[in-house]
Amino acid sequence: MQLGNSIYLDYQATTPVDPRVKEEMAAYDDFFANPHSVGHFLGQQAAMAVDSAKADVESYIGSAKDEVIFTSGATEANNQAIASVLFANKTARTKILVGALEHKCIKNAATYFATYLGYSVEEVPVLPSGLIDLEAYKNMLSEEVLLVCVMSVNNEIGTIQDIKQLSELAHEYGALFHCDAAQAPEATNIDVRDWDVDMLSLSAHKAYGPKGIGALYIKNSLQAQLPPLMHGGGQQFGMRSGTLPTGLCVGFAKALTISKEELAQTRSRLLSLKQRFLENLSKSDTEFLINGDSIRRHPGNINLQFVGRNATSLLSSLQPEISASTGSACNSEMILASHVLKAIGLSDDQAMSSLRFSLGRFTDEKQIDQATEIIRRELHASV
Ligand SMILES: Cc1ncc(COP(=O)(O)O)c(C=O)c1O
Structure with a gap:
């Protein structure tokens, strides 16, 4: 979308x-x-x-x-x-x-x-x-x-x-x-x-x-x-x-x-879009790690750790072009690392360098290609 x-x-x-x-x-x-x-x-x-x-x-x-x-x-x-x-x-x-x-x-x-x-x-x-x-x-x-x-x-x-x-x-x-x-x-x-x-x-x-x-x-x-x-x-x-x-x-x-009727088709479409997203990033020399299990996983969920980067700054530099999410929570004094990422063993720094991209029914290949190019551009620009 x-x-x-x-x-x-x-x-x-x-x-x-x-x-x-x-x-x-x-x-x-x-x-x-x-x-x-x-x-x-x-x-x-x-x-x-x-x-x-x-x-x-x-x-x-x-x-x-x-x-x-x-x-x-x-x-x-x-x-x-x-x-x-x-x-x-x-x-x-x-x-x-x-x-x-x-x-x-x-x-x-x-x-x-x-x-x-x-x-x-x-x-x-x-x-x-x-x-x-x-x-x-x-x-x-x-x-x-x-x-x-x-x-x-x-x-x-x-x-x-x-x-x-x-x-x-x-x-x-x-x-x-x-x-x-x-x-x-x-x-x-x-x-x-x-x-x-x-x-x-x-x-x-x-x-x-x-x-x-x-x-x-x-x-x-x-x-x-x-x-x-x-x-x-x-x-x-x-x-x-x-x-x-x-x-x-x-x-x-x-x-x-509708979700039930289209579940099988949605799953395979989202899995192939996710694959394309990850391949595009890999091909462009972007360094990332995938957080979480790769098999028992929501087909549209991509949670990536961009080592050494701050995800909040990265997300802000991607505005207004890409809507994604950091799992961090704000309280009045500071930004706290996601309890989910910490529970799977990530350090505060690793959690704070992670971004979630979640794909859905209105995501298409063109958006994936554009989004991965924008992410690559931002990551390489800020080295
Ligand atoms: C797993 C899970 N549970 C509960 C909620 C809360 O749902 P709602 O926005 O309908 O109150 C959310 C939404 O963020 C969620 O992801």
């Missing part, structure tokens, strides 16, 4: 809304009535659109009917998953395990709710590939563990975890398993039954849907025990109060349906 002078290579931050999704949403422009006002015809029409969108999301993840609630995004879904389990717990279990590569909304929600409610949080280490260190994970599991949270696909280095294996191990110890699958739609097939997860989070804007909508899958048998995060009018069976945005629900469902 090229907007004016800018080549967009930041699809894992967010995706543009697919024109087919926009068209579907436009068809529901007049469905402004409250989908929870089912006493009148217009409300019923909106309710039917929301129900049908929910059924599509359920079918997308292979769940049964009424196992999905809409949320404002994956941040809210992840917060609800963690908070509800901790609030509801009546057992003697006191620990939550979270993967070392989890998004901040899992890490920070786990720390916040655990501290507030008297639980402890332990981080499950990963191997240099980014895959969960199975031996360490097995050693950390015990009858004290209440909940395990491991993401399906990482947002910075694209690592794809074996969720089925991890959830089965958690269940052997009677722990619940939550999976943040916000980055999964472009990378893998989600199947909550096969993966045997208890809860799973999704976000529309990572899958060519609109911003402001996501979903939380909660296994049927758990629902009665888990309190909501949002209290109010009791919408969505009391599991998440608030009036649903009909158009966003419809767009989200359409986006997931």
